[in-house]
Structures are given as C-alpha cells and as structure tokens.
Amino acid sequence: xxxxxxxxxxxxxxxxxxxxxxxxxxxxxxxxxxxxxxxxxxxxxxxxxxxxxxxxxxxxxxxxxxxxxxxxxxxxxxxxxxxxxxxxxxxxxxxxxxxxxxxxxxxxxxxxxxxxxxxxxxxxxxxxxxxxxxxxxxxxxxxxxxxxxxxxxxxxxxxxxxxxxxxxxxxxxxxxxxxxxxxxxxxxxxxxxxxxxxxxxxxxxxxxxxxxxxxxxxxxxxxxxxxxxxxxxxxxxxxxxxxxxxxxxxxxxxxxxxxxxxxxxxxxxxxxxxxxxxxxxxxxxxxxxxxxxxxxxxxxxxxxxxxxxxxxxxxxxxxxxxxxxxxxxxxxxxxxxxxxxxxxxxxxxxxxxxxxxxxxxxxxxxxxxxxxxxxxxxxxxxxxxxxxxxxxxxxxxxxxxxxxxxxxxxxxxxxxxxxxxxxxxxxxxxxxxxxxxxxxxxxxxxxxxxxxxxxxxxxxxxxxxxxxxxxxxxxxxxxxxxxxxxxxxxxxxxxxxxxxxxxxxxxxxxxxxxxxxxxxxxxxxxxxxxxxxxxxxxxxxxxxxxxxxx
Numbered sequence: 001x002x003x004x005x006x007x008x009x010x011x012x013x014x015x016x017x018x019x020x021x022x023x024x025x026x027x028x029x030x031x032x033x034x035x036x037x038x039x040x041x042x043x044x045x046x047x048x049x050x051x052x053x054x055x056x057x058x059x060x061x062x063x064x065x066x067x068x069x070x071x072x073x074x075x076x077x078x079x080x081x082x083x084x085x086x087x088x089x090x091x092x093x094x095x096x097x098x099x100x101x102x103x104x105x106x107x108x109x110x111x112x113x114x115x116x117x118x119x120x121x122x123x124x125x126x127x128x129x130x131x132x133x134x135x136x137x138x139x140x141x142x143x144x145x146x147x148x149x150x151x152x153x154x155x156x157x158x159x160x161x162x163x164x165x166x167x168x169x170x171x172x173x174x175x176x177x178x179x180x181x182x183x184x185x186x187x188x189x190x191x192x193x194x195x196x197x198x199x200x201x202x203x204x205x206x207x208x209x210x211x212x213x214x215x216x217x218x219x220x221x222x223x224x225x226x227x228x229x230x231x232x233x234x235x236x237x238x239x240x241x242x243x244x245x246x247x248x249x250x251x252x253x254x255x256x257x258x259x260x261x262x263x264x265x266x267x268x269x270x271x272x273x274x275x276x277x278x279x280x281x282x283x284x285x286x287x288x289x290x291x292x293x294x295x296x297x298x299x300x301x302x303x304x305x306x307x308x309x310x311x312x313x314x315x316x317x318x319x320x321x322x323x324x325x326x327x328x329x330x331x332x333x334x335x336x337x338x339x340x341x342x343x344x345x346x347x348x349x350x351x352x353x354x355x356x357x358x359x360x361x362x363x364x365x366x367x368x369x370x371x372x373x374x375x376x377x378x379x380x381x382x383x384x385x386x387x388x389x390x391x392x393x394x395x396x397x398x399x400x401x402x403x404x405x406x407x408x409x410x411x412x413x414x415x416x417x418x419x420x421x422x423x424x425x426x427x428x429x430x431x432x433x434x435x436x437x438x439x440x441x442x443x444x445x446x447x448x449x450x451x452x453x454x455x456x457x458x459x460x461x462x463x464x465x466x467x468x469x470x471x472x473x474x475x476x477x478x479x480x481x482x483x484x485x486x487x488x489x490x491x492x493x494x495x496x497x498x499x500x501x502x503x504x505x506x507x508x509x510x511x512x513x514x515x516x517x518x519x520x521x522x523x524x525x526x527x528x529x530x531x532x533x534x535x536x537x538x539x540x541x542x543x544x545x546x547x548x549x550x
Contacts, residue, residue, distance in 0.1 A: 002407070003035035003070040006059060008043040008078045019044060026072040029103045038068055038407050051085050060089070063096045067403070070099045076108060076116040081124045086113050132233075139232040142261050149225050150200040151266060162264060169266045171197055175210055175220050176271050180278065185210040185221075190332045204331045214279060216250055221279060224258065227272035228265030231258045296346050296480060297487060303327065304490035304500070305336040313339050323489070340491040348499050349480070349487055354459060388434050395427045 007022035019042050030037050039062070041055040051057065056079065059071065071093065073079055079100075080086045090108050093100050100108035105116055135145040143160030144152075151168035155161040171192070178188045185207035192205040199205045212219010217234040224231045233256050235248045301310035301323060308327035315321055321342040327334040402420065406413055488500040 001035055001069040002038045002067070003030055003072050004039040004041060004059065004062070004068045005037060006041045006055075006071055006073045006079060008046060008054075010045070010047050022074045022078070025074055025103055030072060035070055035072065036407055037413075038403055040413070047081075051080065051088070056080075056089065060092050063093060063098045066096075068098065070101055072101050072103065074102065075104050076102050076113055077119075077123075083114060083118050086116075135232070136257060139230060139257050139259055142230065142259055144230065145232055149223060150220065151226070152264065164264060164266060172220060172226055172266050176226075176267060176275055179210075179221060179275055180271070186329055189330065193332050204333055206331045208330075211279070216248075221275055224272070225261065225264055226266045228260060228262045229258050230261045230264070231256055233257050295342070297342070297349065300481070300484055300487050301345070302486050302488045303334060303336060304488050306334040307488075308334060310489060312342065336491070338491040340489060340497045344497055345487065345489055345499060348497065349484070349501060352499075352501060353480070353483060388430055392427065392430045392434075395423055395430065399423050399427075
C-alpha cells in the first residue's frame with residue numbers, strides 16, 4: 001500500500017531534527033508493515049492548535065487525487081491538538097478510503113482519536129496555563145515578561161531585565177509635556193515627524209501611537225511603565241476558529257498584575273496622573289463607534305492627492321463646515337494642507353447624480369460598452385484555455401512520473417524533492433492564469449424605475465441641503481450610499497473644488513457581480529458616463545481603472 005508521512009513540531013524553540021526523527025520512526029514502521037512511502041508532508045514550527053496555514057490541507061487535496069492509501073504519523077496530536085480538527089481530518093480521510101495510522105497509537109478510529117485528541121488539547125491548554133503562571137512570576141520579580149516598550153532595551157545577559165534608552169526617554173518626556181501644555185496627539189505627531197524623530201515601529205508618528213487606547217493600556221500616554229509601574233495581563237490572545245489568526249481581547253482590571261519598578265521610571269511624580277486626568281476630560285466617542293453616518297458623505301470622501309479619507313476640520317465665521325485630508329491632520333504625511341467646504345462638495349455630488357439619472361441613455365451606453373469589452377476579452381481568453389490546459393496536463397504528468405520513479409526505486413526522495421518545487425510553482429501559476437480568464441457575460445438590463453426613484457430622492461435631498469439640513473440618515477442620504485462607493489475631492493488654490501465619483505451600478509441594473517463599474521469627474525461628464533465620453537480633469541475609467549478612456 002502507498003503511504004505518506006506527516007510530521008510537525010510546534011515552535012522554533014524546538015529542535016529542527018524533530019522532523020527527521022519523526023520521519024525515521026514512520027519509515028521504519030512502514031518497512032515493518034510493507035507500506036511503500038511515496039511522499040512527505042511536514043510543518044516546521046507551526047502550532048497544532050489550528051489547521052490554518054498548515055500542510056494538512058495539501059495532504060487532504062492529495063488524498064482526493066488518490067495519490068496514496070495510508071497516512072502515517074508519529075502520534076495523532078502531530079496532525080491536530082484540537083478534538084474537532086482531528087475528527088475533521090479523520091472524516092475526510094475515511095470518506096476517501098484512506099487510513100490514518102499512528103506509529104505509537106495504532107489505526108485511527110473515532111473513539112481512540114477523540115481520546116487522544118482530547119488529551120492533546122488538554123495538554124496544550126495546560127501548557128498555556130503554565131506559561132502564563134511563569135510569566136506572572138517574572139512580573140512579580142520586576143522583570144519584563146515579553147515585548148520591548150518604547151524607550152527601553154533589554155539588559156544583556158539578564159533575561160527580562162530592561163534599562164532606559166535616554167534618547168527615547170527624552171521623546172517620551174517631550175510628548176507628555178506637550179500634551180499637558182494643551183497640544184493634541186495630532187499636533188504632537190506632526191512635530192515629531194517634522195523633527196525627524198524615529199518612531200517606535202512605523203515610518204511615521206501617528207496620533208494613535210501617542211494616545212492609543214486607554215482601556216487596553218496601549219499608547220505612549222497610557223503605558224504605566226513610564227510612571228515606574230509594570231502592568232501585565234492587560235490583554236489575552238485568542239485564535240479565531242474561522243481564520244486561525246490570533247486576536248486580542250481585553251482582560252478585566254481585577255485580572256491585571258502591577259508591580260513597582262522605580263528604576264524604570266521616566267516621568268516625574270504626578271505627570272502620568274495629570275495626563276490621565278486630561279485624557280478623561282477631553283475624551284470623545286470615536287467616529288467608528290457611531291452607528292449611523294453623521295453627514296451625507298460621511299465615510300465616502302477621499303483625498304485627491306494621497307487617497308486617504310477626509311474629515312471635518314472646523315467651521316468658518318459663517319458656520320460653513322470645512323473638510324481636510326485625514327492623513328495630513330494625523331501624521332502630516334499628505335502634502336495637501338488645503339481645505340474646502342463640505343456643502344460645495346455635497347451640492348456638486350448630488351447635482352451630478354441628478355443630471356446623469358435624467359439621461360439613462362448614458363448608463364445604457366456604458367453598460368453596452370462594458371459588456372462588449374468583456375465579451376471580447378472572453379473570446380480572446382478562451383483561445384488560451386486549450387494551451388493552458390495542455391500545459392497543466394504536462395506538469396501533472398511530469399509530477400506523477402517523478403512519484404512513480406520514487407515508488408519503483410529509480411529515484412531517491414532527495415532527488416525528487418529538488419525537482420518538485422519548480423513543477424508545483426509552474427502548476428500554481430498556470431492555475432492562476434486559468435482562474436483569471438473571464439467567464440461569459442450575462443445580459444445587463446437597466447432598471448428604468450430605479451432611475452426615477454433615485455432622481456426623486458436626490459431632488460428632495462438637494463432641497464434639504466439648500467435649507468441647511470445635512471442629515472446622514474435621511475432617505476436621500478441612503479440613496480447616495482446606494483449609488484456611490486467613494487468621492488475623491490480635488491481642492492484648488494482658488495478655493496474651488498472638483499470631485500471624482502466612484503459609482504455603484506448594482507442599484508440601477510439587473511447584473512450580478514457588476515459592482516463599481518465606472519466613475520468620472522462630477523463636474524464634467526457625470527458619475528456613470530461610458531469610457532468613450534469621459535471628459536477632461538480628474539477621472540477614473542470603467543471597472544475602477546485609472547485614466548481616461550480605460
């Protein structure tokens with residue numbers, strides 16, 4: 001019977017020879033039982049707590065192609081340390097008629113797999129508890145359990161001991177002094193970037209790096225170590241079962257551990273507490289916490305220079321709201337400091353939409369042009385399908401031939417392993433090319449009734465704007481959000497503004513999968529004009545491409 005070997009070890013702290021030892025054990029077992037080894041699957045320094053990002057799925061894919069009859073592994077917990085994952089693997093292998101055999105635990109069946117899977121899961125969880133217990137002991141001794149806070153570095157030869165980096169400590173003191181002097185986090189970040197002060201991790205200082213999150217205890221202004229107090233267990237990491245990625249969760253305050261580390265104090269007495277009081281006094285709800293948009297175009301505006309979002313930036317003497325690039329405000333990373341009036345942008349967007357909806361022939365022409373182009377691409381791509389299919393068949397034949405040579409003893413596994421990566425890479429590229437070939441395009445039908453309904457709603461919205469009503473939750477605002485994906489704003493030096501509207505035609509046509517088909521300068525040609533009628537100025541062509549007529 002043909003067999004493959006699966007091996008794994010958990011972390012890069014373990015011996016890399018563990019894989020070779022497991023393979024040797026499984027190979028000896030195969031020799032004793034008359035199995036013919038035809039392949040290997042291995043995961044190095046990968047946890048068994050999740051299947052995501054592991055070669056287990058490659059193994060199951062090979063099983064579906066009937067490449068082997070048996071899966072050999074040292075122990076069931078090498079495949080998974082989660083009971084549900086173990087049963088998932090066994091169920092799929094059983095369906096494909098492939099046996100799962102552990103050298104130490106025998107052939108897998110539901111009962112013994114559940115028992116061993118549960119033992120592996122309990123061992124993993126107990127190991128995690130012991131690690132946390134050890135970290136708690138490290139904190140009690142005044143040592144750092146992990147991670148390097150800004151303004152500190154580890155002491156050579158003393159595990160967990162930190163020492164102050166005076167150059168960075170001076171930056172921390174500057175941040176607190178400016179904050180207590182009344183400067184905002186944005187202003188402080190601008191100044192640090194202007195003075196080319198190296199940030200903790202990213203290429204630039206941001207406001208969030210400074211003010212962070214008070215509840216989570218992150219950010220320069222929230223880190224108690226600057227006040228001579230080492231706080232641990234603020235967060236815990238949990239794996240998302242759907243993605244396998246680790247996500248952070250806040251721990252209750254009564255579970256956090258804090259010890260005095262006077263030798264690591266950077267700030268003078270009372271400075272940290274004074275900053276905390278000011279943060280509490282000036283804290284406002286974050287914009288993303290609002291359940292509904294506050295204004296008509298909230299969340300839709302983009303800077304025409306850098307592409308970042310735009311946000312309100314105060315009012316003039318007549319109470320007209322200004323908007324400005326958020327990246328310029330937060331970090332000074334965008335060179336465009338110009339502001340423009342929100343009501344001017346809103347009027348331009350609404351007017352452009354109404355104008356285009358009154359001329360459905362433009363939408364129809366765009367659809368016809370788009371469908372014709374898609375059909376041309378399909379016809380061209382179909383001619384390549386046979387060529388790509390022949391290449392894929394050749395790669396598969398070469399792969400099968402190498403495996404057959406190993407099975408017959410003509411080639412060693414080491415010789416084959418040198419050739420397989422190139423074949424696999426070529427196969428993957430060919431499959432990606434095939435997936436990129438567009439499929440046949442269905443007929444797209446314009447909803448005439450939708451045009452008139454949207455036009456009525458937008459006309460009502462224009463009346464509201466002229467009366468000074470800017471409600472992000474009105475019926476007209478909802479219509480805007482159905483029609484518009486984003487609005488890119490281009491302020492000019494004379495105080496004027498032009499916009500580029502990225503539209504969504506799904507609301508107007510009967511097509512499936514035709515989101516964001518086209519946009520154009522809102523002042524010259526309208527948001528849904530076909531590529532052949534694009535005007536001058538800033539514009540984006542069909543299907544989200546940039547430039548005129550694309």
